[in-house]
Amino acid sequence: xxxxxxxxxxxxxxxxxxxxxxxxxxxxxxxxxxxxxxxxxxxxxxxxxxxxxxxxxxxxxxxxxxxxxxxxxxxxxxxxxxxxxxxxxxxxxxxxxxxxxxxxxxxxxxxxxxxxxxxxxxxxxxxxxxxxxxxxxxxxxxxxxxxxxxxxxxxxxxxxxxxxxxxxxxxxxxxxxxxxxxxxxxxxxxxxxxxxxxxxxxxxxxxxxxxxxxxxxxxxxxxxxxxxxxxxxxxxxxxxxxxxxxxxxxxxxxxxxxxxxxxxxxxxxxxxxxxxxxxxxxxxxxxxxxxxxxxxxxxxxxxxxxxxxxxx
Numbered sequence: 600x601x602x603x604x605x606x607x608x609x610x611x612x613x614x615x616x617x618x619x620x621x622x623x624x625x626x627x628x629x630x631x632x633x634x635x636x637x638x639x640x641x642x643x644x645x646x647x648x649x650x651x652x653x654x655x656x657x658x659x660x661x662x663x664x665x666x667x668x669x670x671x672x673x674x675x676x677x678x679x680x681x682x683x684x685x686x687x688x689x690x691x692x693x694x695x696x697x698x699x700x701x702x703x704x705x706x707x708x709x710x711x712x713x714x715x716x717x718x719x720x721x722x723x724x725x726x727x728x729x730x731x732x733x734x735x736x737x738x739x740x741x742x743x744x745x746x747x748x749x750x751x752x753x754x755x756x757x758x759x760x761x762x763x764x765x766x767x768x769x770x771x772x773x774x775x776x777x778x779x780x781x782x783x784x785x786x787x788x789x790x791x792x793x794x795x796x797x798x799x800x801x802x803x804x805x806x807x808x809x810x811x812x813x814x815x816x817x818x819x820x821x822x823x824x825x826x827x828x829x830x831x832x833x834x835x836x837x838x839x840x841x842x843x844x845x846x847x848x849x850x851x852x853x854x855x856x857x858x859x860x861x862x863x864x865x866x867x868x869x870x871x872x873x874x875x876x877x878x879x880x881x882x883x884x885x886x887x888x889x890x891x892x893x894x895x896x897x898x899x900x901x902x903x904x905x906x907x908x909x910x911x
Contacts, residue, residue, distance in 0.1 A: 605669035608633040608760055608790035609654065615662030616649050623649040625814035626663065636782075636791040638805035640798065640897070646814040647794040648688065651764050654792070655685050668759055681709075684753035688765045690745045691752070694738040698729055698748055701737060702755050709756035716755070723751045727781055743774030747781065754785075761785065763793045767800060779803060798897040808897070812905045826895040831903070833871045834893040837864040839885045846883035850876065
């Protein structure tokens with residue numbers, strides 16, 4: 600059994616949650632270092648939000664526990680709430696208040712002094728590109744602006760650990776990229792646990808990634824480790840002219856998984872010989888226009904591990 604480690608920012612110890620007969624989170628063990636941006640990646644229903652809700656003391660585990668900066672979520676929930684900031688999936692904003700008023704409301708709930716609250720509000724609004732809109736009612740904001748303000752509200756009391764639950768859900772690509780830039784600024788200053796089902800988001804932002812499916816962590820590591828250590832096959836993509844059936848059969852004598860669509864030939868195997876494949880095609884009279892090794896993606900990893908696409 601894993602022992603508690605107070606040097607970690609977030610540690611889950613066989614964390615579990617059931618809803619009746621449904622197992623939403625099934626004995627999760629995570630060790631997240633201080634200053635790390637950790638992404639929890641998975642499809643809808645994988646257990647990501649349930650895990651976050653337990654870590655934020657909003658939902659009691661039915662098994663195991665977790666520690667945030669050394670504080671147990673079951674024994675010290677109020678201390679945990681003091682040192683965390685939470686930006687939930689749904690924006691939690693008062694539409695009739697302006698940005699500064701929303702921040703003052705949350706800051707006072709957390710006991711932030713008036714002078715510090717004013718200073719922090721100005722700094723965070725400026726950092727997130729909302730300084731000029733501080734006095735505008737939130738109901739006039741775009742979706743991306745509301746998301747940014749939601750993140751600021753999670754930071755207003757200067758928490759040590761920040762939970763960002765699907766921070767770019769439903770946003771257009773431009774708004775998502777803008778929020779990514781702001782999240783990157785927080786790296787190393789805070790420990791961040793980010794949940795997402797956008798693979799490119801986890802790939803771009805995270806120091807490490809945990810892939811969650813059916814309540815369990817099914818893979819864990821850096822993006823590079825996941826893509827290069829877990830995938831069993833290499834893939835080569837070739838654009839060519841005059842790909843004959845005889846040429847395909849010649850390639851298949853060495854590599855069984857060779858499929859052609861139009862002028863594109865895709866070959867997969869545990870180990871591919873780039874020069875050998877090009878040579879086989881030239882011998883068969885095929886004019887190769889381009890050939891490259893396809894880099895693995897997190898989607899490739901997820902499909903191999905779970906057999907499911909993230910949108911399912």
